Amino acid sequence: MQVSIIKEISSREQRVAASPESVKLLLRLGADVLIEEGAGVLSGFIDESFQSAGAKIVNRLECLKANICLCVQMPSKEDIDKMNDNTILVGILNPYENKNSFNDLIHNKITACCMELIPRISRAQSMDVLSSQANLSGYRSVIDAAEQFGKAFPMMMTAAGRVNPAKVMVLGVGVAGLQAIATAKRLGAAVSATDVRIATKEQVESLGAKFLMVDGSENLETEGGYAKETSEEFKIKQEELLSETLKKIDVVICTALIPGKKAPVIVKEQMINNMKPGSVIYDLAAIQGGNTALTEVDKLVIKNGVKIMGEANILNKLPVSASSLYAKNVFNFVSNLYDKENKKININLEDEIILKTIVK
Numbered sequence: 001m002q003v004s005i006i007k008e009i010s011s012r013e014q015r016v017a018a019s020p021e022s023v024k025l026l027l028r029l030g031a032d033v034l035i036e037e038g039a040g041v042l043s044g045f046i047d048e049s050f051q052s053a054g055a056k057i058v059n060r061l062e063c064l065k066a067n068i069c070l071c072v073q074m075p076s077k078e079d080i081d082k083m084n085d086n087t088i089l090v091g092i093l094n095p096y097e098n099k100n101s102f103n104d105l106i107h108n109k110i111t112a113c114c115m116e117l118i119p120r121i122s123r124a125q126s127m128d129v130l131s132s133q134a135n136l137s138g139y140r141s142v143i144d145a146a147e148q149f150g151k152a153f154p155m156m157m158t159a160a161g162r163v164n165p166a167k168v169m170v171l172g173v174g175v176a177g178l179q180a181i182a183t184a185k186r187l188g189a190a191v192s193a194t195d196v197r198i199a200t201k202e203q204v205e206s207l208g209a210k211f212l213m214v215d216g217s218e219n220l221e222t223e224g225g226y227a228k229e230t231s232e233e234f235k236i237k238q239e240e241l242l243s244e245t246l247k248k249i250d251v252v253i254c255t256a257l258i259p260g261k262k263a264p265v266i267v268k269e270q271m272i273n274n275m276k277p278g279s280v281i282y283d284l285a286a287i288q289g290g291n292t293a294l295t296e297v298d299k300l301v302i303k304n305g306v307k308i309m310g311e312a313n314i315l316n317k318l319p320v321s322a323s324s325l326y327a328k329n330v331f332n333f334v335s336n337l338y339d340k341e342n343k344k345i346n347i348n349l350e351d352e353i354i355l356k357t358i359v360k
């Protein structure tokens, strides 16, 4: 079994699908590991580090001819056309936006495994890229907001006077939101959070933050643990609560998402107008349309002194950590594809993880 790792072609992508650690694990599984020259440079993994781990550094064409080809984002049409029949391509392939590429993959009989579609069941936790990457995004959003905030986060009692703790509010408490709460707490902020899923109240409180419940809150959670779209009545109540609360908040971290839909606009322009000048909003939902009315992707918008920021790919700011975790997720997925007894790849469609991840 040859497993290859190609270099990302998008200028907006700094991650790589392998780390020296994942290379060693792949070799232990019995694979030959081929890495495209320079594939890990932007993630801090130079070719020599992959070589010392046991990988062979090769050109792109050789990588594309391997049995299993690992990537972060969808490769180009030219790449797909060079792959062999029955190659298994593993990455965050985004089937909804890459329809043409999927047509090419199907036409060329390539098996496409979308890591973002891995079911969120206990057995697949170690392969869950949405969690591993959202966790880092939540952390980094607080660091970036703190950098833009002109005051300190922790309370400080000094001879020159008292510095009050920053008031941070997290909107949406999934994986990213929970990590944002934990990070802001570690930095010494006074943290509050809200979500439409009642189950998050306990999680927020267990991190030492305050949960803000929308009056008459219904539990808007699907069976899969995701948020449902809110009713008009709920939206009005949430708006009333946030309009008052945000006047006193220094830093807002937005993470609210509804799968398959545009992100809900929770922070209206009027609410931003009423916030204190110098406040910062980091919108992690920016690329899905944004949780604020004023978010612009990759731009720092300043309205009445309130800074609103959101990026296309915040993970580019910590590519080493993001690649290391992603590489481990991908290794665990490949390991599950490999029949260790018979020493061969087995696309077992009775395995829920494999079935739900392959797009045909």
Ligand SMILES: NC(=O)c1ccc[n+]([C@@H]2O[C@H](COP(=O)([O-])OP(=O)(O)OC[C@H]3O[C@@H](n4cnc5c(N)ncnc54)[C@H](O)[C@@H]3O)[C@@H](O)[C@H]2O)c1
Binding pocket: 119, 120, 121, 122, 124, 125, 128, 130, 131, 134, 171, 172, 173, 174, 175, 176, 177, 194, 195, 196, 197, 200, 224, 225, 226, 227, 230, 255, 256, 257, 258, 259, 264, 266
């Ligand atoms: N392996 C596992 O079992 C596993 C792993 C990770 C996550 N999960 C679960 O998956 C679920 C989704 O997590 P995620 O991080 O992918 O979520 P997500 O990124 O889809 O959404 C982020 C958060 O935004 C909230 N939200 C949506 N609309 C909102 C609104 N209008 N106002 C306020 N909040 C709003 C959601 O409820 C969610 O908590 C959670 O239940 C999580 O515990 C399970």
